[in-house]
Amino acid sequence: MRITSSRVVQTIAAALAVGVIATGCASERGKDDGEGGDTFVFGAAGDPASLDPALASDGETFRVTRQAFEALIEHEPGGTKLVGGLAESWDSDKTGTKWTFNLRKGVKFHDGEKLTAEAVCKNYDHWFNWTGTYQNSAVSYYWQTIFGGFAKNESKDAPKANYKGCTAKDELTAVIEVHEPSANLPGGFSLQAVAIHSPKAIDAYKKQEATGEDDAITYPKYSQEAGTVAGTGPFRIVDWDKGNNEVTLERFDDYWGEKAGVKKLVFRTIAEESARRQALQAGNIDGYDLVAPADVKTLEKEGFQVPVRDVFNIFYMGFSQEANKALKKKEVRQAIAHAIDRENVVKTQLPEGGKVATQFVPDTVDGYSDKVTTYPFDTDKAKDLLKKAGEEKLAVDFCYPTEVTRPYMPAPVDMFELMKADLEKAGIKVNPKPMKWAPTYLDATENGTCDLHLLGWTGDFNDAYNFIGTWFAGYDKQWGFRDDKVFDAMKAAESEPDVAKRVELYKKANEVVVDYLPGVPISSSPPSIAFAKDVNPPKVSPLTQENFAEVSFK
Structure with a gap:
C-alpha cells in the first residue's frame, strides 16, 4: 500500500532512472575475445558506505568489497558451512582462546605485497588500536561485536576488549588470541569487516582519520575513493564514480585461485526496484538483487533467471x-x-x-x-x-x-x-x-x-x-x-x-x-535475485554472499 503522492514520485523516479541507464553503458556489456566476458553490470539497491569493509556494517558495502577482499575463513559457495579462505586450515586450543591459522602460499595483494602471518597480525593490531571516531560503534561496529573494545577504550560504553593479540609463528602461521572463549568464533573470522588488507595499504590508512560523531561522521578519504585499498580477492577496485553511482572493479590476474569469469565488474546503484527490473528487461544491466515479489513470475515468464535464497x-x-x-x-x-x-x-x-x-x-x-x-x-x-x-x-x-x-x-x-x-x-x-x-x-x-x-x-x-x-x-x-x-x-x-x-x-x-x-x-523473508538470460550466474547464498567471480556469459 502506497499513498498516492509517493506512488507518483516513485514512478517518475523509476522512469528517469531507466532513461539515464538506457543512454549509459549498455555497450560495455557482453562478450569479447573468448577469454571471459567483458563487463558484468549488477544493479545494486544502494550505495556502499565505504571501500574499506572494516568501517562498514551494511550489505551493500559488503557486496562490493567481498569481491576484492578475503577473510581468513570463508563460507562454502551457496551455503553456510565454514571453509578455508586465506587460511587453508585453522584450529583452536581446548579453551577456545588461541586460534591458529595456516595461510595459503603464493597469495598476493592487489598492490603486489605478499600475504604473510605478519600481514595478518598487522591488520588485527591496526583495528585493535583504533582511537577517536574509529571507536564509534557506527564505524567499528563489527570489531566491537566480535572482539570487544580497543587497546585503550575512550568511552565508558565501549565493550571490554576480548582481543589479546596476534603472533606470526612463522611466515605462514598466524596465531590470534582472545581473553575469553566466544560463540562468535570461529564464525567471526569469516566477516568482511575483518578481511585482510595489504600491509602497505594499512600504513596509508593510518595517515588518515575518521571525524565527527553520532549521525555526522566523515569517513577517511581513502575509504571514499579507489586507489588506496588493496585486498587479495579475484577483483580489484579501480573506480568509485559517485556522480553516476557506480563502483568499478577489474579482474585481478594474479589471483591465487580460479580467475574471474569476466574482466570487469560494475555495481550500479538503482534505488527503485521497478527501475532495476526495467533496466534488466532493457538489457542495460545483467542482474539485480531483491526482486519485488510481484515481479518474480513475470521475469521468469520472460526467460530471466530468478533464483530464491533460503530464509536466513x-x-x-x-x-x-x-x-x-x-x-x-x-x-x-x-x-x-x-x-x-x-x-x-x-x-x-x-x-x-x-x-x-x-x-x-x-x-x-x-x-x-x-x-x-x-x-x-x-x-x-x-x-x-x-x-x-x-x-x-x-x-x-x-x-x-x-x-x-x-x-x-x-x-x-x-x-x-x-x-x-x-x-x-x-x-x-x-x-x-x-x-x-x-x-x-x-x-x-x-x-x-x-x-x-x-x-x-x-x-x-x-x-x-x-x-x-x-x-x-x-x-x-x-x-x-x-x-x-x-x-x-x-x-x-x-x-x-x-x-x-x-x-x-x-x-x-x-x-x-x-x-x-x-x-x-x-x-x-526469502529474497530473490535476478540474472539476464545470457548469464551463467553465481551460486546464490542464504547469507547474500554471492561471489561474482563465478559469473560468466553463456
Missing part, C-alpha cells in the same frame, strides 16, 4: 529508550508490539515463503524457541496498555530508510506506511523521519537517535549469537537500554563451549529477550 534473515522495528523515555516503560513497548499487524506486512510485502517473526532469529537457526512470549495484533489491547502506562498521547519519531531495498525489507517506504497506519489506529502520533540509507540512516540508527526505526539482519554465519548477541549482549546505543537479565542470558550462552548446551541457552536467551521486548521482530 530477520526484519524488526527497533526502539531507542534513550531517544524517547516513554519507551522505558514496558507497557509502551508491549502496546507498540500489539499495534503492529505483522501478518498483513508479510502477506502484502513479502514473497511466497515469508514468515511472521516471533523472536530476533529466523526459525532456520538452531536456538529458535517455541516458548517465547507472543504479541498478537490487537489494537484495543494496545490502547489499554498505553492508558495503563499513562501515555495515551504518545508521540514518536519514526525513522525509515529511502533509496534502498534490503533482503528483509523489499519496500521500506511501503512497510513504513503500513506500520505508521497501525500505530496511528492505536492512538500514537507518528512523526515520519525519512533518511538516505548510507551513511545517514545507518549512522542515525546505530547511534540511537531515532525513537523507532526499521532495520534487519542477514546472518553472517550460522549461529544464533550472530543475531541476538549482535544487539543484546550489553549496552548498545541503537537500543539504549540496560537490563541485567537480558545481558546475563547472553553471557551464559556466549561462554558455553559445548554446542548442544549452548543451543539450549540460546533458546532461553530468546525467551528472555522477547519478554523484555527491546523492539518488535516483524518477519523473515
